[in-house]
Amino acid sequence: MAQEVSMIGVLTSGGDAPGMNAAIRAVVRTALARGKKVKGIQKGYHGLLREEIIDMDKESVSDIIQKGGTVLYTARCMEFLTEEGQKKAAAICKKHGIDGLVVIGGDGSFRGAQKLAHLGINTIGVPGTIDLDIACTDYTIGFDTAVNTAMEAIDKVRDTSTSHERCSIIEVMGRHAGYIALWCGIANGAEEILLPEKYDNDEQKIINHIIMSRKKGKKHYIIVNAEGIGHSASMAKRIEAATGVETRATILGHMQRGGSPTCMDRMYASIMGAYAVDLLCQGKSCRVVAHKDGKFTDFEIDEALAMKKSIDEYQYEISQILSGRKIGE
Numbered sequence: 001m002a003q004e005v006s007m008i009g010v011l012t013s014g015g016d017a018p019g020m021n022a023a024i025r026a027v028v029r030t031a032l033a034r035g036k037k038v039k040g041i042q043k044g045y046h047g048l049l050r051e052e053i054i055d056m057d058k059e060s061v062s063d064i065i066q067k068g069g070t071v072l073y074t075a076r077c078m079e080f081l082t083e084e085g086q087k088k089a090a091a092i093c094k095k096h097g098i099d100g101l102v103v104i105g106g107d108g109s110f111r112g113a114q115k116l117a118h119l120g121i122n123t124i125g126v127p128g129t130i131d132l133d134i135a136c137t138d139y140t141i142g143f144d145t146a147v148n149t150a151m152e153a154i155d156k157v158r159d160t161s162t163s164h165e166r167c168s169i170i171e172v173m174g175r176h177a178g179y180i181a182l183w184c185g186i187a188n189g190a191e192e193i194l195l196p197e198k199y200d201n202d203e204q205k206i207i208n209h210i211i212m213s214r215k216k217g218k219k220h221y222i223i224v225n226a227e228g229i230g231h232s233a234s235m236a237k238r239i240e241a242a243t244g245v246e247t248r249a250t251i252l253g254h255m256q257r258g259g260s261p262t263c264m265d266r267m268y269a270s271i272m273g274a275y276a277v278d279l280l281c282q283g284k285s286c287r288v289v290a291h292k293d294g295k296f297t298d299f300e301i302d303e304a305l306a307m308k309k310s311i312d313e314y315q316y317e318i319s320q321i322l323s324g325r326k327i328g329e
């Protein structure tokens, strides 16, 4: 078992996510309460390699729990992908007395954390991504705020779509994963939910449904399209040409990553940040905090990265039923 730590560093890495600030606050305050010193590393691994390291105290995380983004900034860093970069980063941690590190980010960031752990820095990952695509955990910080933001935006598009009797394709984020699309698709009552994990590329089927529902007098047709499928603009053109129904594409984009975190994100981020510090205080390293089957827990990073996550079959089946497609066919 690794040594107990005396100074804890915290960084955010990869895409930002609402709730990251709540996690930073929890790391800082829990570490201080446990008698540890804390340093904030700005701009993820990029900032670590440039020694952008600041002292953190109780006040430095005041008034941030309600804020979107990350006060520590975030970045993606190519240099850190190299062995040389990783060795340099570990040496910088040691130079600054950082013997424990909390990395708030996604799978990529955890791969980096694992490398630092192997180089003698005790590291713990905290899942922060709007994509919900980390297999070891049922919850990732930022997802709840992002789906609520997207849901509200889709409701608004639906209003104008109905007024103009249009078809609307709304593209949501998620990289290669369809969780945001699935949740919004269900929550917004979409007629089509296109997920990278499920889509059969049968655009003709969609076209037939639009024509049929138009004949039945339906005023709008909402298609929630996951980023992993993409091509929303060209899809809209093809659908309009084939159905004669005016079709518009809206790509929600980065607005989904911003905004004040929901209560759920603040709560999970707070517990997960604190839990990460407590793992370090127990001398643990190379682990990821997770929420699995209703409980906060942790996994070896290796084990966590080897896990696979897939769209829940029952949820998907119900999404298809609720879209109305399976009724009266």
Ligand code: ADP
Binding pocket: 013, 014, 015, 045, 075, 076, 077, 078, 080, 081, 105, 106, 107, 108, 109, 110, 111, 112, 113, 115, 129
């Ligand atoms: P996320 O953490 O959201 O999945 P990325 O995949 O962009 O985001 O990863 C964030 C950063 O983590 C990368 O820019 C890189 O610096 C580091 N990283 C990603 N993959 C690895 C890896 N295999 N080894 C070391 N560092 C990595």
Ligand code: F6P
Binding pocket: 015, 129, 130, 131, 173, 174, 175, 176, 227, 257
């Ligand atoms: O991982 C979060 C995420 O917002 C994905 O949903 C999206 O694919 C990606 O990041 C966008 O990254 P960037 O901010 O670099 O455009």
